[in-house]
Amino acid sequence: MTRRAYGIVLLLGALLTSAACSSPYADDADARVSAEARTVRPVEGCGAASWTDPANLSPTRSPARCRPGAPSPVPLPKTRKLTIATGTLSAEYVAPLQVALDKGEFEREGLDVTLKVLPTPDALPLLAKGDVDALWAAPEAAVMNGIRGGFDIRWVAGNFSPDPASRSGLWVRLKDGETAADVRMADRSLGTMIGKGSVIAYPMEKALEPRGGGLDRIRYQQLGSADVLTALQNGGVDSAWLLDPVWRRVDGKPGYAFLGGQPLGEPLGGFLYGPSLLNADVDAGVALLRAYLRTVNTYFASAYKADPGFVTYLAKLLKIDEAVLRSTPALRMDWEIRAGTTDRLQAAYRAQGVTTGSPLPESRTVNRLLYEEAVGHRH
Template sequence: MRICVALLALACVVAGACTPAAAPSATTSPSVHIKVGIQGVGGPLEIAYRRGYFAEQGLDLEEVPFNSGAEASQALATNQVQVGSGSPNAATFNALGRNIDLRIVGDWSHVGSPTDTTLALLVGKNAQDNIKSVADLKGRKLAILGAPGNVGDFFMARALQGSGVSLSDIQVSYLGASDILAALANGAVDAITINEPLGTQAQQQFGAKLLVPAGAVMNGSELSVLEYSPDLANNTDAATGFMIGYLRGVRDWNAAFHDKQGTADVVNLLVQYTPIKDANIWTTAPAWYVEPNGKINVSDLQDQLDFQIQAGQVKSPPDLSKYVDSRFAEQAVQKLGAQ
């Protein structure tokens, strides 16, 4: 695998390059070359690669950076890359509705426990006296990380349920990672919806206060999913082999950050092989959750699609059953055992 992209926050897209590092040796020479499209953090993927799990399956990986989900989806559909990840947002649903051909094959990240702040609503320091609950957001300025039609909209709709306030009652803007933190710091917005580790940064550096963690209102919801190109999906051995390696990395990730087993070794690996060189970031920012058996929350994907349709963000709804393919995760679990 050639590392071509800086792995940053789940919320951030990176298009930088870094010096390629030597690939781990395999017990047998890798025979299948797989390009992996990267848009954000690939923690479990990076663990799997560095520990040789893909090479053991006869796979030679190359990481390819992308600046947007639309760009990555098109590359997957045309087999320019064979593996990627994507969010269940309006852009993805609209692409599927236009018959962009890809397969949703596993969980990449989801909302975990009721206190999970992987995605969260935070109140700025200067607005905390006036915003004590979501009902107090009426008439206030809220910035949501990303573009309209993303999972942040779905989260806010869930957070506002029963409050008597809707998103239309709030002054909503959509900002990128650097702009949203600056807007919070200078008081240009009263509250933000943001992912980790940016949420931890906002609290530690700018005095933001947690109002609603995503875990409290959308427990189990998909934040991003693992995707295959049609060509890879048709190569059962390679597709299953990739899933086996990936799930081994997922389980190491979960053990390190959620079970606190082998944490130091995993953090050292991530510090060594990613541009995030501060071990404190890996150990203090809440780690996202990944399903150890690769299981996809299909009902939640449908809920998010229905929400985006009602919000007017999706014009030609896709039939998700045509794109969700759980075969490879199921076959991998047969080899690895269930967790």
């Protein structure tokens, strides 16, 4: 792992603590109470299937869904400009944001949305200052360190879980004479967009368990999204975490082995909100999620790759090779957050040595109230 990346992980908690103290929303108790005491009304087109019990950890669980076109827009009285930071604009898991922007779903809510490419460690301090309004990212170790340091940030919506046929995950270059069963990851290098402290620590820990562990002995190399595959192919790194559809470039080729991927039925990322959308402007926060959910229900409800025209459209929108996009199974877009996910993530971060102290309770890391309001779910 680079000195810069390591420094970011270690110092981000202090940076966010300072930012939180200067935030105009940090001590806004009235706003916080009002955010949690909002009236939730039934939403047309979003019935019983629009919410699932977070405690249901079944890998075969069907994701929550409303009817196409639901939930209907509820335009804000005044247009609200929002900036969403994301690590990339070309990965398939970003497709709902790109489609929502292109199809005018954000605009229908009275939102003027800009998508900005920023890695999570760089974007978090900007979220604290209000320079970005939301992150399309994951509850990385840096996020947990920031929350522990006093910053009011929550994971508010999931993104996807993989299809059972997907081989998105940990890929390794085999040494001479080595087979997949022989692989031990200790002391090998790993190429990743985030570096040490990424959410992939959790599925990697599960994948390495039967292989002698070694999560704390991997040498992490932080790379740009376009460089991860290249580094694996040219020997710049020994292994890499490859997303859909990138893994198709090495699948079936000699010299590579797939060790494991994201758990089925369990999103590990999505929307992260800071104090402005959590407390000061909750209407805008709900509107943003409503547009996102409507996009999923309308365009990504099930096997969206069964529509050849939509795949062609998506490939052009994401600027990725259409043949490669067609070659992978559709992601299971899933806006809900499973119970205990941030507990399991924090356990993996501790195993890597990038977080210290007692684990944060889920009440400080997750807020499901906004997407529940968007679909009309009342407890």
